[in-house]
Amino acid sequence: MPKDQGIGARSKRREDVRFLTGAGRYTDDINVPGQTYAAFVRSEVAHGKITKIDTSDAEKMPGVVKVFTAADFDGKGGVPCGWQIHDRQGNPMLEPKHPILAEGKVRYVGDAIACVVAETLEQARDAAEAVVVDIDELPAVMDMKAAVKGGALVHDELGSNLCYDWGFIEDNKAATDAAFETAHHVTTLELVNNRLIANPMEPRVALGHYNRAMDDYTLYTTSQNPHVIRLLMGAFVLSIPEHKLRVVAPDVGGGFGSKIFHYIEEAFVTHASRLINRPVKWTSTRSEAFLTDAHGRDHVTKIELALDKDGMFQALRTETYANMGAYLSTFAPSVPTYLHGTLMAGNYKTPHIYVNVKAVFTNTVPVDAYRGAGRPEATFQLERVIDKAAREMGIDPIELRRKNFVGADEFPYQTPVAVAYDTGNYQATMDVLEKIADLAGFEKRRADSAKKGLWRGLGVNCYIEACGIAPSNLVGQLGARAGLYESATVRVNATGGIVVMTGSHSHGQGHETAFPQVISEMIGIPESQVEIVHGDTANTPMGMGTYGSRSLAVGGSAMVKATNKIIAKAKKIAAHLLEASDGDIELKDGKFTVAGTDKSVDWGSVCLAAYVPHNYPLAELEPGLEETAFYDPSNFTYPSGAYACEVEVDPDTGKVTVCAFAAADDFGNVINPMIVEGQVHGGLAQGIGQALLEGAVYDENGQLLSGSYMDYAMPRADDVPFYTVDHSCCTPCTHNPLGVKGCGEAGAIGSPPAVVNAVIDALQRAGKTNVTHIDMPLSPSRVWAAIQG
């Protein structure tokens, strides 16, 4: 019988009730008395020198409270970058200032130049149009390879558009190159990982509220990590001490990475509120979101795989150009480096790996983490080149992968790219995939498609990812300017109910449901007795937030640690009440029992005793039952999986239809299978979207051509099939107390290569043997052109 409570139960989400009845509370739903509205004046050109800003007409417009320019931020810092990379020579990356409002130059279409704050939103927008800005246009830096060779500079003071040239691991380079010299076969592939826009359905919103009477600030913002925003904005931008700054992220309507970063608008409304002594609200339009939310991916890569005559991988070498955009967003430098290079071993035993990444400034929106962040780019290159190698060597692609897998008995496995995988069973995951995807039945389905005049193809790939980011001492060495622990305070109330205040923050992942399942399991009380509080720096301990599939692995572990402290103390109280030794107390089903006896006391009585300590060991124990824990993991977690996609290609139009998608994942232990499956589904749709539909496209002048849903193709319900997902292959993580690995990004990481492999397979089977690669998105036009040859 499936459980109906605790770990492994498909508990229905309690947050759904408010979301389904319109009672959710998102940032834009919050209004503060006296509130004003902000409308930004944004650059319409990608690159240029500002020669004049005239706000005088705008200031006279109805309702205008104040028009802000960079001068209003004199003495304030720029938006900081949270990660510093050192290049191949050991020099720090080039790091430009990212001002709140443009200082002298604009660097991308959408760069904020000025901002009007007015009594109503429409008044602010009307007046924003009246701000006169003169710009001397400069050539737009758009092509990464050209940009590092010379020409216009995005940041004149840096002297180069090359942010860093990173080698990983530099000491591997000689041996890797040598292995290529002697290899039996080398497969080479040049590819683009298309630029994407995260597009959570809730646009960003920031509402700053300075309270003069208290001399303190509150920022309501659409953030995945309010504490990080408080730290970055308070310490680096506005010089507001943490105790005077509260950051609240209420219900968050999706993020996928794009709501990790500290954006200028947050600092703007907070500071502007002080200057005008009124609350200031900014709500992004979707058009503005396209121009200002950090974009993702955008890598141009050459990858080479060396194999011996049996198809055993000998060495892997990659060169990638990674677009940083015009400024360094919060985690941007880490994405193409430590979230990408470290994963290049994939699920395989490749002895020599060398990764080179050149990060480049361009006149585009800053690029940063988007669901998967670096790992999709790694997986895509690797799994595409393996597929190509299999074809070139005449080896079945699944067979080639199986040959090279790290064996189940070889864990922990030290890769040549720094990380060590703790657990996994890649053969078993592939076995599950072959079954759930009914690979045996493919030929028949292919014949059926052929009868309709359609070309069917099958694509398979594996993935590994590192999540649960991660040990602070390690990431510190790698350049992180923050720790990456997580925190939880578990507060037991006098009558036994529990409130958990966590630094993790849900933006759709269902923490309010899944976290109580863990506590319910540990203590043996109903889930409904546990409530989660998150998203407000005023009532949660300092935590690093939700991204990198880390909430349960890191945040959940902190909660387990705090709960263990609670249980330990509760046992002492129970021992006192039962007149036994606390070593003899057992907790089961919400009851403390003296081992081997029927003497017991229930959870509620112990809690009550803690707060009404009439009969209580006051000499040894403080009253109350509340504990805080910080958890800093000792390693990343390494979810892995094997995915299969089947497509039909219409040869006349090039249209690709995804007919079936199967995902076999190893997430370690699973707290709520329903939520885990939902996470995979969502990731798959984003990965299918990347492969077939989505692409942020700029013209050579830096105008974003895909600047709305008219041109940026979001997957719709009729673009995707029902998916088949399975997480029965389970090798628990060895180093966190729940044995969990994280599931939030897997779908988006693992699916693009499966889709592309499937399309190439369809074309190859139809005799188009010269087609070995098509760049994403595989639009009908591109596929048709490939078919034409």
Next chain:
Amino acid sequence: MTKVSMTVNGKAVSGEVEGRTLLATFLREGLGLTGTHVGCDTSQCGACVVHVNGQAIKSCTAFAADLDGAKVTTIEGMANPDGSLGTVQQAFQDHHGLQCGFCTPGMVMSAAALLAENPKPTEAEVRHHLEGNICRCTGYHNIVKAVLAASGQDVGQIAAE
């Protein structure tokens, strides 16, 4: 400013609006019904879908003043009189048809409109009908499943869990 009167979720309401006040703005700002969301400015995402005189429309693409006298139903009006979740809402919870919840109000309103017109839709019909509602979280799997379940069809076989 002009005065508009409507019946919203069964209650008579009125307010002063500008010509340019969108129905979505009137509902959210004027009436405090913040369940209706705004996710785009090109009329494509469907987060704002409400029913006007029984038909699903995008409340971001209609002027409040143009709808004087209309009967409007929003997500806030979809629960049963006792406050429990309505059929479509309940199916969304049962089948995990939502994650962040931002697309959800529009999704539920669109789904309810479909079922009113086509009580036993096929999977393909559901997917086609939801073309104008973008969800970035769920990959649509559980949304489609929830709508089919809300129509009383057996979904046990459809989707592997």
Next chain:
Amino acid sequence: MYAFELEKPATVAEAVKALAQEDAQALGGGQTLIPSMKQRLAAPAVLVSLNGIKEMIGVRKDGGDLVIGGATPHAVVAKEAGAYPALAGLAGNIGDPAVRNRGTIGGSLANNDPSACYPSAVLASGATVVTNNRQIAADDFFEGLFTTALEPGEIITEVRFPIPQKASYQKFLQPASRFALTAVFVAKTGGGVRVAVTGASEDGVFRWADAEAALSANFAADAVSGLSVDPEGMIGDMHGTKAYRANLVKVLTGRAVSAA
């Protein structure tokens, strides 16, 4: 959005009068106009809503013609134009259900978006666009991207479609907007075959003369297989090259003939 006054006439005559004011513009379903006003691309001082004009809403048969009121929403056409199934099918696939509940045929034709659906039906059917003061033949109505024969203040009150013997509309979706990346409407009448193409040309909807000739001689899908479409003048963008659209014109024409 810029501020404006909204007027709600009850008759065509009142609407015509309201539209005579300076910077006045008609508001149909608003499904195109409102988004462009949000982008501040349109700045009417007065918007004249046609939604309350009962005489402009509805679908009726008139002899061999199907007559659709200028303010009839797409959803109503989809449901009530059963006498002309290809047209009903076209209307039922414009945008999404919520768009179809508001957007109108008059607004779509007046807007003449190069990727819109209705213009191809009007042109292929040889329909007549009826306004408050004249009748305009389809061949004279469309004048290139977003331009029509309409005079300022002129209102499309109805559209008269002769019902062809056979017809089909084949739409290939632009994956983002869901408008036509390219679409073809083929209509066969006693007088011959007309083929109208939307989404493809830089000049907006057009008739494909070669295909019309070939199909008038032999109404079969393979009658067009020997023809070629010149990619010059086709739209080329991130969703499809010129050559790709030229290919779609041919493929979709063949499919329309098969489906008709």
